[in-house]
Amino acid sequence: MQGAAIIILVVEDDQLIRDMVADALSDGGFEAEVAVSGEDAVILLQGDQIKYRALITDINLFGTLDGWQVGHRARELNPDIPVIYMTGAAADQWSAHGVPNSILLNKPFAPAQIVTAVSQLLNTGAPPA
Amino acid sequence: MQGAAIIILVVEDDQLIRDMVADALSDGGFEAEVAVSGEDAVILLQGDQIKYRALITDINLFGTLDGWQVGHRARELNPDIPVIYMTGAAADQWSAHGVPNSILLNKPFAPAQIVTAVSQLLNTGAPPA
Amino acid sequence: MQGAAIIILVVEDDQLIRDMVADALSDGGFEAEVAVSGEDAVILLQGDQIKYRALITDINLFGTLDGWQVGHRARELNPDIPVIYMTGAAADQWSAHGVPNSILLNKPFAPAQIVTAVSQLLNTGAPPA
Amino acid sequence: MQGAAIIILVVEDDQLIRDMVADALSDGGFEAEVAVSGEDAVILLQGDQIKYRALITDINLFGTLDGWQVGHRARELNPDIPVIYMTGAAADQWSAHGVPNSILLNKPFAPAQIVTAVSQLLNTGAPPA
Amino acid sequence: MQGAAIIILVVEDDQLIRDMVADALSDGGFEAEVAVSGEDAVILLQGDQIKYRALITDINLFGTLDGWQVGHRARELNPDIPVIYMTGAAADQWSAHGVPNSILLNKPFAPAQIVTAVSQLLNTGAPPA
Amino acid sequence: MQGAAIIILVVEDDQLIRDMVADALSDGGFEAEVAVSGEDAVILLQGDQIKYRALITDINLFGTLDGWQVGHRARELNPDIPVIYMTGAAADQWSAHGVPNSILLNKPFAPAQIVTAVSQLLNTGAPPA
Numbered sequence: 088m089q090g091a092a093i094i095i096l097v098v099e100d101d102q103l104i105r106d107m108v109a110d111a112l113s114d115g116g117f118e119a120e121v122a123v124s125g126e127d128a129v130i131l132l133q134g135d136q137i138k139y140r141a142l143i144t145d146i147n148l149f150g151t152l153d154g155w156q157v158g159h160r161a162r163e164l165n166p167d168i169p170v171i172y173m174t175g176a177a178a179d180q181w182s183a184h185g186v187p188n189s190i191l192l193n194k195p196f197a198p199a200q201i202v203t204a205v206s207q208l209l210n211t212g213a214p215p216a
Numbered sequence: 217m218q219g220a221a222i223i224i225l226v227v228e229d230d231q232l233i234r235d236m237v238a239d240a241l242s243d244g245g246f247e248a249e250v251a252v253s254g255e256d257a258v259i260l261l262q263g264d265q266i267k268y269r270a271l272i273t274d275i276n277l278f279g280t281l282d283g284w285q286v287g288h289r290a291r292e293l294n295p296d297i298p299v300i301y302m303t304g305a306a307a308d309q310w311s312a313h314g315v316p317n318s319i320l321l322n323k324p325f326a327p328a329q330i331v332t333a334v335s336q337l338l339n340t341g342a343p344p345a
Numbered sequence: 346m347q348g349a350a351i352i353i354l355v356v357e358d359d360q361l362i363r364d365m366v367a368d369a370l371s372d373g374g375f376e377a378e379v380a381v382s383g384e385d386a387v388i389l390l391q392g393d394q395i396k397y398r399a400l401i402t403d404i405n406l407f408g409t410l411d412g413w414q415v416g417h418r419a420r421e422l423n424p425d426i427p428v429i430y431m432t433g434a435a436a437d438q439w440s441a442h443g444v445p446n447s448i449l450l451n452k453p454f455a456p457a458q459i460v461t462a463v464s465q466l467l468n469t470g471a472p473p474a
Numbered sequence: 475m476q477g478a479a480i481i482i483l484v485v486e487d488d489q490l491i492r493d494m495v496a497d498a499l500s501d502g503g504f505e506a507e508v509a510v511s512g513e514d515a516v517i518l519l520q521g522d523q524i525k526y527r528a529l530i531t532d533i534n535l536f537g538t539l540d541g542w543q544v545g546h547r548a549r550e551l552n553p554d555i556p557v558i559y560m561t562g563a564a565a566d567q568w569s570a571h572g573v574p575n576s577i578l579l580n581k582p583f584a585p586a587q588i589v590t591a592v593s594q595l596l597n598t599g600a601p602p603a
Numbered sequence: 604m605q606g607a608a609i610i611i612l613v614v615e616d617d618q619l620i621r622d623m624v625a626d627a628l629s630d631g632g633f634e635a636e637v638a639v640s641g642e643d644a645v646i647l648l649q650g651d652q653i654k655y656r657a658l659i660t661d662i663n664l665f666g667t668l669d670g671w672q673v674g675h676r677a678r679e680l681n682p683d684i685p686v687i688y689m690t691g692a693a694a695d696q697w698s699a700h701g702v703p704n705s706i707l708l709n710k711p712f713a714p715a716q717i718v719t720a721v722s723q724l725l726n727t728g729a730p731p732a
Numbered sequence: 733m734q735g736a737a738i739i740i741l742v743v744e745d746d747q748l749i750r751d752m753v754a755d756a757l758s759d760g761g762f763e764a765e766v767a768v769s770g771e772d773a774v775i776l777l778q779g780d781q782i783k784y785r786a787l788i789t790d791i792n793l794f795g796t797l798d799g800w801q802v803g804h805r806a807r808e809l810n811p812d813i814p815v816i817y818m819t820g821a822a823a824d825q826w827s828a829h830g831v832p833n834s835i836l837l838n839k840p841f842a843p844a845q846i847v848t849a850v851s852q853l854l855n856t857g858a859p860p861a
Binding site for chain 4: 627706707708709710711712713714715716718719720723
């Protein structure tokens with residue numbers, strides 16, 4: 088049942104938060120693939136090796152791309168991918184720069200919020216994209 | 217507090233998935249009662265010994281009844297029972313054969329998705345049926 | 346990361362349920378602050394030491410205030426605070442006495458329902474209040 | 475088809491707005507019954523001659539009762555009645571004093587908003603209360 | 604702009620209601636195509652001349668097929684078609700026999716409810732089926 | 733009651749559709765202000781003379797700005813403004829380029845859909861932005 092893993096792409100440059108999110112996902116039965124920059128995230132999303140079931144991204148990232156741009160790119164590649172943003176300072180930009188049907192988690196958040204957010208967006212009744 | 221158990225009926229003929237679902241429910245504080253066919257499920261639903269708080273059913277089952285039919289029967293007996301379908305191949309039939317306010321989980325899914333799905337449907341604000 | 350705790354106010358005079366809720370929240374990564382009466386809860390909500398991220402309250406409480414009144418007071422102080430009611434007998438009053446966008450948990454409920462309810466209400470996409 | 479009228483109770487002491495709301499409802503195929511105070515509204519709601527299908531109420535009313543109290547009373551008498559509030563100044567109190575699943579219309583509003591609000595709340599899929 | 608008509612299939616054997624619904628739709632800018640039995644409705648849905656944008660159906664129909672069956676058939680042919688049921692007596696069967704994301708209108712209903720119901724289901728943000 | 737007008741900004745370069753939308757809004761009791769390009773729309777949104785209660789925009793516009801960009805700019809200026817997109821060909825881009833809580837109307841659409849869409853987004857219970 089190798090192919091049965093539900094792989095979530097996590098984009099976060101803060102190692103503490105990245106590990107907390109990855110651990111929470113793992114406890115919920117998901118598998119986290121991590122990227123430390125928006126550029127790395129886009130390369131992974133564009134690759135054809137892994138089909139990510141959801142994207143979880145920080146907003147303020149090192150490099151040129153911010154999390155809003157990663158979200159737009161993820162949806163261009165897969166219009167149905169669930170998108171979750173994590174931010175402490177940029178929450179008020181979500182209304183203008185988030186994608187439809189996304190969830191914003193205000194930092195600090197609890198591990199359970201990550202797992203519930205991913206599950207809520209996956210549990211919609213629609214067939215897989 | 218014997219009467220306090222929140223019992224969920226799980227209908228699945230694949231033992232690996234059945235055990236995974238039962239374990240996930242148990243970790244979330246629910247109690248799973250399992251049936252391996254639609255016929256068995258309907259007998260349990262019609263019985264007056266246990267009031268199930270939710271139904272989780274596979275679609276393609278051994279025997280005459282499929283999961284869509286079990287869902288219809290469960291709602292005839294209890295119009296408010298939460299219904300969750302699990303399927304790998306029949307997701308595109310949900311729109312025509314699922315019941316209102318049900319959730320479809322596409323296989324493979326993570327244990328957390330089961331627990332969140334049951335909790336979402338139970339946490340609606342309405343009094344118990 | 347002292348300031349990172351997500352503190353939830355739990356109002357419940359039954360110690361068994363209070364401990365179950367506190368444990369469930371702790372497992373989900375939240376921190377529970379408990380009050381055993383509506384009066385105590387209102388004092389805590391009015392204080393300026395802790396900003397509670399959500400309120401979870403029983404309905405039938407010792408003292409003058411019931412859970413509906415605690416909910417109204419919490420929203421007067423913070424219009425965006427998530428509110429969750431727990432009740433065995435008063436569920437049919439929610440429609441008349443609950444606050445908008447609140448969740449009612451019918452007793453008995455499973456620990457996972459508490460964690461999902463808090464997470465659902467926090468995961469709305471809006472900036473923190 | 476005498477009994478087929480869909481009668482909506484409208485509570486508003488400003489005649490201009492009351493007429494606008496009544497006209498909008500009439501254009502949409504509803505029938506408005508008007509009350510000019512909260513006290514009159516409660517008497518009508520408690521009577522057994524007419525079963526109102528929805529309540530539309532101003533907040534600041536002449537007399538002792540405000541619109542929030544009329545809403546609570548309407549739901550005590552009929553837990554499923556749709557409730558719509560109209561207000562210019564008291565919108566920020568809705569979160570604390572509105573009932574669950576109600577709609578708040580900020581004055582000024584267009585006639586179409588009234589008709590859509592009533593229809594949205596009636597079109598829920600549930601059997602009539 | 605011949606192709607621009609938004610055609611809704613209305614299945615109703617009571618002429619008074621059928622005309623009321625058709626008139627309401629026409630006032631809202633839709634075009635109603637009417638069928639007086641479930642059998643006729645299914646023939647129209649299966650035809651390739653018209654792509655219906657929504658189905659509005661009575662439940663108790665002359666002939667073999669009831670409205671629940673017409674709803675199932677419509678969704679088998681077009682998984683995204685909005686479905687609206689109209690009924691006086693069969694509302695309590697919706698939970699068991701309705702399709703997901705459908706709306707139930709309890710008779711009697713106002714013309715505005717029909718127009719709002721169709722618009723709500725069409726205004727979802729998704730691309731056309 | 734001069735200040736009571738509910739003014740909606742409509743951005744559309746096709747005069748037939750622009751007039752249809754403006755007429756539908758007027759029939760619903762709204763007032764339409766029209767712009768024929770994204771650049772004109774942004775100038776109006778940035779002005780301080782009129783507070784628009786909603787934005788309705790075509791996607792493919794003459795000039796440099798498309799409707800997605802107008803939507804982003806409108807939300808930067810007013811995070812709570814309701815946004816409605818109208819498109820025939822670009823619907824599949826909504827998931828990547830639309831703003832959260834917006835509505836997409838697929839052309840052709842009926843006048844009632846416009847009025848319902850604006851009303852749905854305005855009727856949220858929240859205080860005015």
